[in-house]
Amino acid sequence: DAGITQSPRHKVTETGTPVTLRCHQTENHRYMYWYRQDPGHGLRLIHYSYGVKDTDKGEVSDGYSVSRSKTEDFLLTLESATSSQTSVYFCAISEPGGGTEAFFGQGTRLTVV
């Protein structure tokens, strides 16, 4: 998976609790992304980062925040988890000049009960 590790791989949490998902890369790629995948919606961009401490919103960013303090780590936080955030979350990386070819981590299956 192109040197991308997501943790945890599976998580069950209760409504209203904070949750942090971690993405770690060993490729030294500048860009990192968080997507969620739901049946009938494909992959939708939540947030992305174009460098350390440089982040921006995607199309479904409400209820999520991100941080990138090091090139290799990109964290996704659900401040107060809701059932609508039950999904599979994928981290991806890409490098400028590569035509935006993105490579994905293994995914995190999050269930909010």
Add this chain to the structure above:
Amino acid sequence: QKEVEQNSGPLSVPEGAIASLNCTYSDRGSQSFFWYRQYSGKSPELIMSIYSNGDKEDGRFTAQLNKASQYVSLLIRDSQPSDSATYLCAASDGAQKLVFGQGTRLTINP
């Protein structure tokens, strides 16, 4: 809203035949196009990228791009059961962000 549209399928093709997957996109500024394959329970895997009009071949896979019609396709020749998966089409506007279609589920029947 930039959109990428795919027929969700399922598309059923006999083994050894050609599978044809199609995709349209709404943003005329899109510059790069990608096909990902995703097996059930796994992450998307990049199989083809195409940047200019015409055909691009890689083994049994051929990607076709027509920017005037805003149309991208993927042909899989000599389809194998191992090709059974969901195929995701994606487009980039050059801002290092990808927009994905919903995916087409392909089943190759032995």
